[in-house]
Amino acid sequence: MAGAGHTDTRYEEELAELRCRVLEMGGLVERQIADAIRALVTPDVALADAVVAKDDAVNHLDVEIDELCFRLLALRQPAARDLRFITTALKITTDLERIGDRAVTIAERANELQREPQLKPYVDIPRMAEIASRMLRESLDAFVRYDAELALAVCRQDDAVDQLNGQIFRELVSFMLEDPKVITRAMRVLFVSKYLERIADHATNISEMVVFMVKGKSIRHVGELPTSV
C-alpha cells in the first residue's frame, strides 16, 4: 500500500494480514472456478467432487476475514484510507464467498451433465470462464495495488461476458426448439453460463468497491461508467 507505515506497527501488521487473507480467499476461489470448468469440460467427477468439498475452506476464510475486520474496526477505530480498506475487505469477501458458491453449483451441473452424452463441444463456456476469472484476478490485483484504473478496466469487461451469455442462450434455445429431448441438458449448460455471468458481476462489484476504496467516491448505481477516475 502507498504511504508511510503506521506509527503503531502492530496495527500495520493486522492490516497486512487482512490483505493477505483476502488474497488467499481470492486465489482459492479463482482455483475453484478453474477446477469446476475443467471438471465440466474433461469431464472429471472426482475433480467436481473436490470443488464441492473445498467450499468449506472458502466459507471458513469468509468468517475469518469478517472477524478480523470487526476486530480492526472495534479496536483501532480506523479512519479515512484504512476505514475504506477495511470496509471494502468486508464487502469483497461477501462477493468472493458467492463466487465460491457459483463454482460449486457449476461443479454440480458438471456431474449431472457427464451422465449424459455431450450436447456439443464446449467452446464459449471456457471462454466466458476465462474472462470471468481474469476479471476476478484483476479486481483483486486492483485491490492490493490501490489501482482504480485497473478496477475500472475490469468493470468494462463485464459487457463481453454478458454478450457471450446472450449468445449461448440463443444457441441453446435453438437446440431446444429443434429437439425437446435435449432440454434438460441444454438447461444445465444454460445454468453454467448464467453462473459465469454472475461471477463476472461479482468481480465487477469488487472492482467498483476498489474504486471507492482508492478514490473515496462511489461509481456504483450511477448508470454509465466514468471514462476515468
Place this chain on the structure above:
Amino acid sequence: MTPPSASVASAVPTRRPAAAQAHVAIRDLVYSYGRTEVLHGIDMDFAAGEVTAIIGPSGCGKSTLIKAVNRIAEVTSEVTVQGSVTVGDFDVYGPDVDLVELRRRVGMVFQRPNPFPKSIFDNVVFGPRLHGMTDRARLSEIVERSLRQAALWDEVCDRLHTNALQLSGGQQQRLCIARALAVEPDVVLMDEPCSALDPIATTRIEELIHELKSQYTIAIVTHNMQQAARVSDSTAFLYLGKLVEVDRTERIFTAPGCKETEDYVTGRFG
C-alpha cells in the same frame, strides 16, 4: 498591541435569536510569540451554529488559533499579529477594541477544569458581576439558565452555595461551560475540554456540545480524533502552523483531500 480596555458593558443582554449567531472569519492570520511565528497565514471560518474541530499534532498551532479569536494569549505572552479576525461584525484586532466586550462575546473553556475557589453560584455569576450586574433575582435567573444549558442544574440545584472545588472533574468542567455561557457569548472556544475527564464525563460534555451548537458558534481543539469526528460539523487539520485542509467532518474522516490529512487521521504521521 492595544491595551485592554477598561470599559464595562452595562448589563447582560437577553439571549439573541439564533440568527444573530456570529460567524467567525479568520483571514491571512500570521501570529507570533516574540520572534517565533507559529501561524503562517491562516484562512478559515467557524460557521455560525456549527461545531468546528481543529486537529493536528502537538505544537501545530491549533490552540494558538482559537486563542487568537478572543485574544487570550496576549494575557500571558508578547504577541504580534497580522491579518484579521472578525466575530460577526466585530473586528477582533480593530483599533480601540474593547477586550472585555470581546471576551464576553467569545467565551472559552480550557483543558483542565478551572473553577474559581468560590461557590458554584459565584462561579457562574462571576462574568455578569464583572460586567456590573448586581440584581440578585437576575443573577439567580442567569445561574439557573446557564447551569441548565450546561446540563449541570439537576445535579447541583440544591447546593449552589457549596464550594465548586467539591464537584467531580466532569461537573467542574460543565460548571466552567456554564460560567462561559453566563455572559451570553456568541462563540464558545474549547481547548481540549475533555482531556482531563473520564469517558462518561467526556460523553456528557460531547452531548452538551451537540445541544449548544444550535445557539452558539463552537470551535473545539482536540487531540482525540474520534471526538472531533463525533462532535463536529467541519474539521480543520493544522500542521506546522499552516492550515492543510478544512472540510466537512465526514469527508475528513472518510476520504480527505490531502495526503497529509489522510496520514494524520489514519495514524501514519511521522
